[in-house]
Amino acid sequence: MKHFHVSYFNNKKAQLKIQQMAFVLVALIIFLAIVALFYFSISLSNIRKTASSLQDEEALEAVRKLASTPEFVLTTHTCSNCIDLDKAFSLKERRSYDEFWNLDFLQIENVYSEEKNECDKANYPNCKTITLIKNEEIGSPKSAFVTICYWTREKGGYTKCELGRIYASGKNIDK
């Protein structure tokens, strides 16, 4: 009887110890999970920041380079960094280029145009902007001044060049 009592008491004590250890383990795992969650949220925000800055860098490089790409460059003159506005206006209707530059926004602006409206078939070239890409969500666009040239029938017909500005914004990383 005495022997049974001791064994029963020891068993209870051991059970209590196991319970204690299990609680400590559960607490430890919860603590580690919280630490991991905290770390991963910081790490994820860092990755987002890196990706976003890379997209901005890419957009900036694109703005610098766009004027000399074959789709925009004026090839009839020796100006290798002038934008052919006639070509850019024709490009507006071509949807195949929507994903080509990895941009969310791309616009060419005639800086000194007195008009305020977007270019279309009816008003071109007497208009302010040609928007080639405009997605729903856009970041802050980067811009660069460029020379924009187009053919005009004035004075018997010649290529007229004016000051323009090109705006571009990189693809949103959340998409």
Add this chain to the structure above:
Amino acid sequence: MIFNKKALEFSFSWIFAIIVGAVIIFLAVYASTEFIKTEKTKQDTVLGKQLGIILTPIETNLETGKITKISIPEETRIYNECKSSQGTFGTQKISLATKLLNDEWGKPGFPSTFNNKYIFSQDVIEGKEYFVFAKPFNMPFKIADLIYLWPSDENFCFVNPPREIEDEILDLGISINITSSASECKKEAKKVCFTTSGCDIDISLDSSGNIKGSLKKKFADRVYFETSALLYAAIFSSPEVYECHLKRLMKRTSELSLLYYSKSLLLNSKGCASNLEVDLSSYTNKLFAFNSSLDLRELFFDAEIIRRKNEALSCKLF
């Protein structure tokens, strides 16, 4: 006997602690290994994207373009992947891999995708420093800037190249040996023969004196080229990468041809007729049917006709 048996006895709490301890240690080791791998992939992915961005300013006109040396902090593998059927223009993918702690190559990071880049290199290149230069490709209007990339420790030796190529290599400052005989080349250099055969790369030039012909690498299929821009492309890249990028270039040419077609209609309405619409339309149809470098000759013939017609115009289209 009974005493010995008692010595081997483990209480349940000990067994439990050992098992749980082992599980915890295993999880910790596994998590840290995975963490290192993820960090490595992240670094390689960022590096791949940065490389793509660095290459953008290199795409420039020949007048200002010079050879550039790109240095990467550690020994790196660059994977050049080309998909000609993806999207309207096909895609260029670059991914980078660096060495792990055990000196083995890790898995490449996530590839950076570009629609408007054409990098001609072997499928996989490795090194710490790379040479890169770009050349514009016209057909007959400008299509793109082609980028040529190879590791700095890979030497090339051109045997009897045409005067045009020799002058260009000297002007650009490309570190390629030019010799009159294959025996004068360095032992480890890749020999590129223009008039003889039996080298690592044999080139057969057309008898017209222009830079066009075909190129055969050892154990690889013959590829065809027109202009020096495509000749360099064929030399520095694998036949698969070359043919794939060529398909992408033809897709872009067809889109540009359609763009000039639209511009021609626009200028017509402004009283500046070019009458090139029929030629551009037929040229576009041929470009859509492009299959391999063997079709280049016919396309360049058509491109030359369009170029001459455009030259004769008072109101030029391009």
